[in-house]
Amino acid sequence: MIRAVSVIGAMLAFSMPAAADWFADSRPMMGTEISVRLWHSDAEQGQALVEQVFDEVARIDRLMSTYKEDSRISEINRDAAHRPVVAGDELFRLIQRSLDISTLTRGAFDITYDSVGQHYDFRERRRPDAATVESGLDLIDYRLVNLDAAQGTVDFGAEGVRINLGGIAKGYAVERCVDLLRVAGVHHAVVTAGGDSRLLGDRRGQPWMVGIRDPRKDGEVAMTLPLQDEAISTSGDYERYFDEDGVRYHHILSPSTGNPASGVHSATVIGPDAVITDALSTSVFIMGVDMGLRLIATLPDYESIVINDKGEIYFSDGLTPP
Numbered sequence: 372m373i374r375a376v377s378v379i380g381a382m383l384a385f386s387m388p389a390a391a392d393w394f395a396d397s398r399p400m401m402g403t404e405i406s407v408r409l410w411h412s413d414a415e416q417g418q419a420l421v422e423q424v425f426d427e428v429a430r431i432d433r434l435m436s437t438y439k440e441d442s443r444i445s446e447i448n449r450d451a452a453h454r455p456v457v458a459g460d461e462l463f464r465l466i467q468r469s470l471d472i473s474t475l476t477r478g479a480f481d482i483t484y485d486s487v488g489q490h491y492d493f494r495e496r497r498r499p500d501a502a503t504v505e506s507g508l509d510l511i512d513y514r515l516v517n518l519d520a521a522q523g524t525v526d527f528g529a530e531g532v533r534i535n536l537g538g539i540a541k542g543y544a545v546e547r548c549v550d551l552l553r554v555a556g557v558h559h560a561v562v563t564a565g566g567d568s569r570l571l572g573d574r575r576g577q578p579w580m581v582g583i584r585d586p587r588k589d590g591e592v593a594m595t596l597p598l599q600d601e602a603i604s605t606s607g608d609y610e611r612y613f614d615e616d617g618v619r620y621h622h623i624l625s626p627s628t629g630n631p632a633s634g635v636h637s638a639t640v641i642g643p644d645a646v647i648t649d650a651l652s653t654s655v656f657i658m659g660v661d662m663g664l665r666l667i668a669t670l671p672d673y674e675s676i677v678i679n680d681k682g683e684i685y686f687s688d689g690l691t692p693p
Contacts, residue, residue, distance in 0.1 A: 390414075391410065391411065391412040391413075392410070392411070392414065392417070393408060393409070393410055394408070394409055394410075394411055394414070394417035394418055394420070394421050395407060395408040395409070395421070396421050396425070398425060400425070400428050400429065400432060400564075401428060401431075401432050401436070401540070401541060401544065401564060401565075402438075402565075403541065403564055403565030404563075404564075404565065405424075405425065405428050405544075405562075405563070405564050406561075406562070406563045407421055407424045407425070407548065407560065407561070407562045407563075408560065408561050409421065409552060409557050409559065409560035409561075409571075410557070410558070410559040410560065410575060411557065420551075420552060420555055420557065423551060423555075424548045424551065424552070424562060427544070427547055427548050427551055428544050428548065428564070431540065431543065431544045431547065432544075434459075434461065434462055435462065435465075435536050435540045437485065437489075437533075437535050437537075443458060443459060443462050444462065444534065444535075444536065447525050447534065448485075448533045448534065451525050451526045451527040451532070452526070452527040452529065452530045452531070452532060454526065455519060455522065455524035455525065455526040456524055456525050456526065457522070457523055457524050458523060458524065458525045459523070460523065463518065463520075463523050463525070465536065465539065465540070465543055465646075466482070466516065466518065466525060466534070466536075467518055467520075468539070468646065468650075469482045469513075469536065469539055469650065470482075470513050470516060470518070472539075472647070472650045472651075472654070473513035474513075475666075476651075476654040476658065476666060478512075478513065478626055478627075479626065479653075479654045479657045479658045480538060480650050480651075480653055480654040480657070481511055481512070481513045481626040482513065482516070482534040482535060482536060482538070482539075483510065483511050483512060483513055483515060483516060483532055483533065483534055483626075484511055484535065484538075484624045484626055484629075485533040485534060485535035485537075486507045486510035486511050486531060486532055486533050487499065487503075487504055487507040487508065487510070487511060487624065487629040488533075488535060488622070488624050489533055489535075490503055490504075490507070491620070491622065491624075493611040493612060493613055493620070493621075493622060496613040496615070498615075498620050499629075504628075504629040504630065505629075507531070507629060508628075508629050509529075510529055510531045510532050510533075511626045511629060512626075514528070515527055515528035515529050515532050516528075516532070516534060537622075538606075538649065538650055538653040539646060539649050539650045539653075540649075541564040541565055541566075541567045541649060542564075542567045542569075542602070542604055542644075542645040542646045542647070542648060542649025542650065543645070543646045543649070544564055544567075545562045545563065545564050545567050545568065545569040545602070545645045546569055546602065546644060546645040546646050548562040548569070549562055549569040549570075549571045549645075552571055553571060557571060558571070558572045559571060559572045559573065559574060559575050560572070561579055565610065566604055566605040566606060566607065566610065566652070567602070567603075567604045567605075567645055567648070567649050568581060568602065568603050568604075568645075569602045569645040570598055570599060570600055570601050570602070570603075571600065572599060572600055573599035573600070574599075578597035578598055578599045579597070579598050579599060580595050580596070580597055580598075581595065581596050581598050581603055582594070582595045582596075583595070583596065583605060583637070583639050583676060584605065584607065584609070584637070586607050586608065586609050586636035586637045586678055587609075587636065587682070593637075593678060593684065594676075594684075596641070598641065601641055601642065601643065602641070602642055602643065602644055602645035602647075602648045603639065603640070603641045603648060604639065604640050604645065604648035604649045604651070604652040605637055605638070605639040605640075605652055606623055606637065606638050606639075606652040606653045606655075606656045607636060607637035607638075607656075608621040608623065608631070608635075608636055608637070608656075609621075609636075609637075610622065612631075619631070623653060623656050623657065625657050626657070632656055632657045633680065634659045634660070634679060634680055635655075635656050635659060635660065635663075635677060635678070635679055635680060636678045636679065636680055636682070637656070637677070637678045638652050638653075638655040638656035638663060638675065638676075638677045638678075639652060639675060639676040639677070640652040640655060640667070640673055640674070640675045641673065641674045641675070641676075642670075642672050642673035642674070643672055647673065648673070651666075651667070651670075651673060651675070652675075654666065655667065655675050655677060656677075659679075660677050660679050660685050663675065663677060664677065664685060664687050664688075667687045668687065668688055673687075674686075674687045674689045674690045675687040675690075676690065
């Protein structure tokens with residue numbers, strides 16, 4: 372009798388659904404670290420959704436990476452100066468949004484920065500000389516990117532123009548992944564790609580605590596923000612860079628000079644859409660404290676925190692300094 376009860380108990384244990392829990396993972400992708408953390412009532416489904424997030428990021432990277440020769444954006448960069456190139460609906464829409472943000476920011480955000488940016492190699496500590504930068508400056512102009520909505524094509528107005536979605540693609544990726552999780556019935560999750568995070572709901576009754584990195588102290592945070600159901604993006608001069616003769620050469624280039632933007636160490640933007648927060652954090656970094664926060668003041672759903680090159684912290688009007 373005791374043995375029969377034990378067998379029945381074991382059978383019941385195996386048939387019961389797994390207890391609800393957090394499921395998480397992180398992997399190097401898109402030139403940064405992608406991480407996901409989600410709450411689910413079923414272990415098998417929770418882990419499957421984690422895998423779906425990474426599959427989605429990989430799909431977006433195959434489409435939008437300039438480091439992949441067979442990506443659609445690489446095809447555009449090779450051929451769009453000679454003929455219209457079909458972008459596909461998804462990439463076309465993101466390029467269109469990028470150009471709209473260029474108009475909003477008066478060119479501070481410009482995906483043609485790669486016309487000069489391609490000559491930087493931060494791993495090899497290599498930068499273009501002044502003559503190379505000067506020769507490429509006329510090619511940094513978002514108005515050289517022509518879109519045909521009827522045909523879904525992209526063409527460039529000059530030879531040598533290159534586009535790069537590095538200032539918006541990671542925000543797009545985390546926004547897409549959270550949409551995927553929301554449709555699957557997930558209510559609590561966070562997906563992060565480098566400096567871009569998209570929060571879904573809260574942390575089961577508590578806000579998500581999101582740290583803004585101290586731009587000059589590795590491993591330390593300048594402040595921590597309690598957030599829920601928001602996107603937050605930070606652009607900093609500490610992400611990809613090298614120092615040479617007391618000058619920091621980083622990956623956030625000013626479209627007006629072709630050189631790394633100066634005056635700001637990091638710019639953070641908070642709002643409802645990670646695509647926009649990603650692009651705006653780059654824009655505010657380039658525009659600087661005064662013009663950047665003036666821009667944010669015109670966007671009622673978005674707020675910003677900027678740390679300048681003296682370590683001073685500035686807040687947009689809708690935020691209360693701690």
